[in-house]
Amino acid sequence: MTYTILVVNLGGTSTKVALYENDESIAVETLRHPTEIIMQPFHEQIEFRFKAIMSFLEQCDVDPQDIDIVSARGGVLKPIQGGTYDISREMVEDLRENRHGQHASNMSGVIADRFRARYGCQAVITDPVVVDELIDEVRPTGLRGIERRSVFHALNQKAVARKYAESINKSYSDINAIVCHMGGGITVGAHRHGKVIDVNDGLSGEGPMSPTRTGSLPNDRLARYILENDMDYDSVYDVLTKEGGFISLAGTQDAIELEERALAGDGAIEAIFRALAAQVAKEIGSRAAILKGDVDQIIFTGGLAYSQYLMDLIIPYISFIAPVAVYAGEAEMQALAEGAYRVLTGQEEMKTYV
Secondary structure, three states: OOOOEEEEEEOOOEEEEEEEOOOEEEEEEEEEHHHHOOOOOOHHHHHHHHHHHHHHHHHHOOOHHOOEEEEOOOOOOOOOOOOOOOHHHHHHHHHHOOOOOOOOHHHHHOOOOOOOHHHHEEEEEEOOOOEOOOOHOOOOOOOOOOOOOOOOOHHHHHHHHHHHHHOOOOOOOEEEEEEEEOOOOOOOOOOOOOEEEEEEEOOOOOOOOOOOOOOOOHHHHHHHHHOOOOOOOHHHHHHHHHOOOOHHHOOOHHHHHHHHHOOOOOOHHHHHHHHHHHHHHHHHHHHHHHHHOOOOOOEEHHHHHHOOHHHHHHHHHHHHOEEEEEEEEHHHHHHHHHHHHHHHHHOOEEEEEE
């Protein structure tokens, strides 16, 4: 049987939309929106973005009534296990009201639910950033009232882990892997038999530095920095997540430009890349310890994984742990389509958000 799947992935400045027949892409487009639209509160953008998606379907000559399921990017929800979830009324309310955090992706589930209400199809999300499968022993910190949390590139990490498992004729639940997503933020997850049992909080900048994030910092120096600069919470958060890493050290987040400078002999930029490589390697080593050395594969993904220069700096640190595979870039739309297809075909049970 052939299923028609509509995938919607809303970001701050654009709407990514795609059509799939089963798990094969037949049309994909990134819809750019005017500044006056994206500057509006998210709830006021819903109607405009919904109409833009409908125009995409019209251009593809697809009757909305023929859509079997809408697969939406998961927004900022309460912590949940990985998997594909029916977009329930409670989920829509959490997304619409930004109860667990505000992000443009929250609109994706709201729009998918509206499409379902109008055309009678199913609507789901798969592996949102709040997937939380951490084991108990990695949650505590040394300060009462503060625990580590799981916020990471769950959709892409799990997708490439599944892809690797398929390449060796195994299922995701059969393998142990360390997956390193290197993009604007960097997250490194320990995947044990289909669960991400330890991962750094990539949203707040825990772990390695990245193009825009500081990474973990010495506590005393950070405390002094905050006091000396008379900073409030929002200012500190911006420094940690938007003004750190390459931005702070080199004045740009453009990794391609910086790599070119490093290869041309810019010693200061070379030093930044060497430091980044060491930090990523240390994070991978930490995950190997949590897996007690039982690691089938180390997998790299995300935009920075395209950099052979960076990969050549990292691999010598970690090649003793396990073989290395690289799935550069991101495949969010494909992963969302595959999540919907798995539940449509009974390969995976649909989960309920409660």
